[in-house]
Amino acid sequence: xGIITQTPKFLIGQEGQKLTLKCQQNFNHDTMYWYRQDSGKxxxxxxxxxxxNDLQKxxxxxxxxxxxxxxSSFSLTVTSAQKNEMxxxxxxxxxxxxxxxxxxxxxTVL
Amino acid sequence: GDSVTQTExxxxxxxxxxxxxxxxxxxxxxxxxxxxxxxxxxxEGLQLLLKVITAGQKGSSRGFEATYNKEATSFHLQKAxxxxxxxxxxxxxxxxxxxxxxxxxxxxxxxxxP
Numbered sequence: 001x002g003i004i005t006q007t008p009k010f011l012i013g014q015e016g017q018k019l020t021l022k023c024q025q026n027f028n029h030d031t032m033y034w035y036r037q038d039s040g041k042x043x044x045x046x047x048x049x050x051x052x053n054d055l056q057k058x059x060x061x062x063x064x065x066x067x068x069x070x071x072s073s074f075s076l077t078v079t080s081a082q083k084n085e086m087x088x089x090x091x092x093x094x095x096x097x098x099x100x101x102x103x104x105x106x107x108t109v110l
Numbered sequence: 111g112d113s114v115t116q117t118e119x120x121x122x123x124x125x126x127x128x129x130x131x132x133x134x135x136x137x138x139x140x141x142x143x144x145x146x147x148x149x150x151x152x153x154e155g156l157q158l159l160l161k162v163i164t165a166g167q168k169g170s171s172r173g174f175e176a177t178y179n180k181e182a183t184s185f186h187l188q189k190a191x192x193x194x195x196x197x198x199x200x201x202x203x204x205x206x207x208x209x210x211x212x213x214x215x216x217x218x219x220x221x222x223x224p
C-alpha cells in the first residue's frame with residue numbers, strides 16, 4: 001500500500017498573495033494530479049503530470065502554476081489569491097486509470 | 111466535451127431500504143468511456159468504489175452495483191439494502207479519450223437514517 005500526504009492541511013492567505021500547496025506520494029505512481037473542489041460541487045482538474053518535469057493543463061489552470069521536480073512530489077502554486085476564495089485542493093496519483101486521493105488542503109483567503 | 115451529471119445533491123434513505131443514485135454522462139471524445147464511482151466517507155479521503163470499462167457490464171463492490179448502459183448513457187449506483195455505514199458522498203466520473211483525465215459529477219450526499 002501507499003499514502004498521499006498533502007501539506008498544509010489548512011491554508012489561510014491574504015488577497016494577492018502567492019500560496020504554495022505540496023503533495024507527496026509513496027505509491028511510486030507515474031501520474032499525479034491537482035484538483036479544486038468548491039463547496040457542493042465536483043472536482044475540477046487544475047494540472048496533471050505524467051512523469052517527472054512534465055506538466056499538463058487541466059480545465060482550471062488559469063491562476064495556478066505547478067511543479068513536478070521529482071516523481072514522488074507535485075506542488076501547486078496559487079499565483080494571486082482571490083479575496084473570499086474558499087476551496088479544497090485535492091492531490092491524486094495514478095498508475096493508470098484509477099486515481100488515489102490525498103486528504104486535501106482547505107484554502108481560505110481573507 | 112465530456113461531462114457527468116448527478117441530479118440529486120442529497121438523498122436520505124432509511125436503513126435496510128433500497129437505493130438508486132442517478133448518473134448520466136456525455137462522452138464526445140470517445141464512444142466508450144471508462145466509468146467510475148468514487149466515495150468519500152466522513153473524515154476520510156476520496157476513494158474508488160467501483161469501475162466498469164466495458165459497455166453492458168456491471169461493476170460491484172461493498173454491496174453496491176452499477177451497470178454501464180451505453181444506450182441510456184447512464185451508470186446509476188444501486189444497493190438493495192443500505193446501512194448507516196453507507197452514509198457518504200458518492201461521485202460518478204468518467205475518463206474519455208485521455209485516460210489520464212477524469213470528469214466528475216457534482217456528488218450525491220447519502221444519509222442513511224436508523
